[in-house]
Amino acid sequence: MAKVIGVGGLFLEFKGEKEALHRFYKEILGMDMSAYGSGFTEGEQLMLLSFKREGEKMPLINFRVDDLTKLMEILKQKDLETDEIAVYDYGKFAHFTDPFGNYIELWEPEPYKYKEMVRKEREAYLEKR
Numbered sequence: 001m002a003k004v005i006g007v008g009g010l011f012l013e014f015k016g017e018k019e020a021l022h023r024f025y026k027e028i029l030g031m032d033m034s035a036y037g038s039g040f041t042e043g044e045q046l047m048l049l050s051f052k053r054e055g056e057k058m059p060l061i062n063f064r065v066d067d068l069t070k071l072m073e074i075l076k077q078k079d080l081e082t083d084e085i086a087v088y089d090y091g092k093f094a095h096f097t098d099p100f101g102n103y104i105e106l107w108e109p110e111p112y113k114y115k116e117m118v119r120k121e122r123e124a125y126l127e128k129r
Contacts, residue, residue, distance in 0.1 A: 016100025024099060028074060029063070059095060059105035068092045068108035090114035 014021055022033040065071050068085060072094050075082050081097040091109035098104060 014100065014102050016098070016102070021100060028078060029065075029071070057103055059103050062105040062107050065106050065108050068094055068106055071106060072096070090117050
């Protein structure tokens with residue numbers, strides 16, 4: 001059966017000048033940049049695709065990270081607006097606002113626990129239908 005197995009691309013309209021955006025995300029978040037933005041070539045892709053999110057301060061993107069605690073320390077040192085780290089069985093989450101006003105979510109997953117949680121949620125959803 002053919003199925004979606006990851007993210008091919010996210011096309012977002014970020015605030016800020018292109019070169020400054022690329023510099024920030026390369027220097028601070030360690031993302032390799034190209035003329036088109038960034039691609040992810042390391043690790044296993046985990047993704048939650050939300051078709052509708054409501055709220056004044058809802059992130060448009062969630063980046064997987066390998067060390068959320070350290071990254072949040074770096075962001076705080078840059079005097080960026082940050083939230084506290086929230087810990088769940090399936091991973092740790094935090095948010096920050098980049099220098100251009102974009103609200104971003106960061107996630108350090110617990111991959112096995114996340115996959116099991118999603119499997120159970122999917123099964124429960126199908127049973128209700």
